[in-house]
Amino acid sequence: MAPSHNHTTYRLHDGSEIPAIALGTWRSSNEDAQKAVKIALQNGYKHIDTASAYGNEEGVGKGIKESGVKRERIFLTTKLWNTEHKNPEAALDASLKRLGTDYVDLYLMHWPVSNDDDRESKDEDYDYIETYKAMQPLVETGKAKAIGISNFTKERVQKLLADKDVTIKPVVNQIEAHPLLVQPELTEYLTQENIFVEAYSPLGSQGSPLFNVPAIKEIAQKYDASVGQLLISWAVQRKTVVLPKSVNEDRIKENIQTVHLKKDDFEALTNLSGKYGVQRTNVVPWNTMQNKEINKELVQWAYDNLSNLPRGEEYEKMISGMPYDCFNRELWLARNLSTEMALDYANIRMKDFNYDLDKYYNARYEYLQKLLGKVEPDLVLEAPFYVDYGCNTKFGKKNYFNFNLTLLDCTLITFGDNVMAGPNVTFTTATHPTDPTLRLKGVEYAAPITVGNNVWFGSNIVVLPGVNIGDGAVIGAGSVVTKNVPAYTVVVGNPAKVLKTLTPEDNIEEIKEDLK
Known part of the structure; x- marks a missing residue:
């Protein structure tokens, strides 16, 4: 009808x-x-x-x-x-x-x-x-x-x-x-x-x-x-x-x-x-730290669906967008563990598998499962990379990220399918209050980042808290993404702005020419 x-x-x-x-x-x-x-x-x-x-x-x-x-x-x-x-x-x-x-x-x-x-x-x-x-x-x-x-x-x-x-x-x-x-x-x-x-x-x-x-x-x-x-x-x-x-x-x-x-x-x-996952698409237009309460629905979803969580009140505050204590012992231990595991991942060598490419990638995949929980076998994260927690990042199918990927996943970072990124790309959900007194006490808060399907990131890009990026978007090298990116657009600059609108059939070589 x-x-x-x-x-x-x-x-x-x-x-x-x-x-x-x-x-x-x-x-x-x-x-x-x-x-x-x-x-x-x-x-x-x-x-x-x-x-x-x-x-x-x-x-x-x-x-x-x-x-x-x-x-x-x-x-x-x-x-x-x-x-x-x-x-x-x-x-x-x-x-x-x-x-x-x-x-x-x-x-x-x-x-x-x-x-x-x-x-x-x-x-x-x-x-x-x-x-x-x-x-x-x-x-x-x-x-x-x-x-x-x-x-x-x-x-x-x-x-x-x-x-x-x-x-x-x-x-x-x-x-x-x-x-x-x-x-x-x-x-x-x-x-x-x-x-x-x-x-x-x-x-x-x-x-x-x-x-x-x-x-x-x-x-x-x-x-x-x-x-x-x-x-x-x-x-x-x-x-x-x-x-x-x-x-x-x-x-x-x-x-x-x-x-x-x-x-x-x-x-x-x-x-x-x-x-x-439970996803908010709006961030309040003033100091968000002051006003939110624990999102019980999101917390329960996290406990039911995510792996290796640093459970506790500060974690629940963190993924809910509330102010939390980043010096909290459980959160600090979780970050240090993720850092060490990412370093160990970077030390996986092909020579240890007699240069058998399949065995090498299988070993990397198994290690990513330990760090990130459930991931697709076709996920490629070139080493080295850094992740705050790992448990709060969700990758789609056929994701490829070049070296020096940084994920400050204090709340959810969600990637769709067929996402590609060049070297030195940062996704940060975390930020600090402008008040230095609060900053020095370790107060942080976070807003989720969501990336659609078929998105391409050039090198040296920073994506800031609360950003949603639509399907088929292209983010030009060196961009700082401060606002939502509409689907099928090319955005470039600091702050990133729409350079052109695409159709799903646009040839990737034409896009590359536009970004030169």
Whole structure:
């Protein structure tokens, strides 16, 4: 069955109706948001999601006016930013002025954390529960028809609901959710509390790993749907509100067309993280150390699927993106063991096997299994190479890495199939706080790196924390990759920027010529 227009709405616990599919506007400029909102509303969308922090509320408001759709037919959401926690009413008044309306249908606390005005430092005087209680009168005044939360863990929601002065239960919790980040425990709890899940980044962010998963592509083809339509359909079918973002007219129209998935296909998508790992595609835009909690789902997946783990609380913090103590004894021992094993690997000599190439590579493969856990027999890592832990790196089929590969795998580094890299390439998931006092105490935190299929890295490249690299990308020699890389592009420079767009059929010799 071909995709068709989706008119699904859900009834919230306050009795209001919320459309299942919204136009997301994160990272849209005012001009782009204005055009996208106008197109969306004129093509059947009834739900627009924005935020004070997006800096595009004026554009959203203009798009609503230009669409010709009556305000009362639109479900409009905006959000309270972290620097505005001490006066939610003033913040909402400013948002309403920018939006050109006298009310919003839903007002969310963007994060359960307060920052000082520089957006970097944590405001130690805040209490997110007090902030939420200060949002409650906004419903009574009619400035917000409903209020909700965003990026709340189960524990934070429980703490909020336990406060006797919280008299208006949040109607939604907006979180990142997609087949590689299903968040089953949190979703089940919210459902029990009659709080709807709103799924942001349902397609992932730019360079999303979701577009590199063969199973997703295969299922999409079965339904004559795009990958985006399939992922949105899955989100709606699991009864979540979904917020796909686009400024492209064709994609905006496409994203509201969904299909009904058969049970086997729906479950296959739901269970994908068991094979590909739990993956977040977003890193928070301020000092991430201050705010995250242990990701129990990711930790359990690691314990079930990875080998040679340095188990313990600091490891769990580390792979969850929390601040951790890199001087912790267990982590230090694990790093030293990996270093020694990598050195031993480099000392495997062909002469010890009478120059029998098969025996030589078999010996290297067996040693890589000891260091890295389960790896494909066609993995080639030229010696020497360095790896922090080894257990947190997942290689695909037919991967080749030239000498001096460096893997700072403090959280997951995931490579697709047919990945090649020249000499002196570094993938670092780890970073340190800017505060020297914390740095000297050994505080680190990490964000995952994901590389798609058929990616080629030139020599002397550094890939920084939190980067996703799409299928078929080419990274030019000497590049420093600071942001996600779209599929089938050539990127070059420091920071790496798109030089050209490829097609999957582009000849590799033409690419080499472009990089000279």
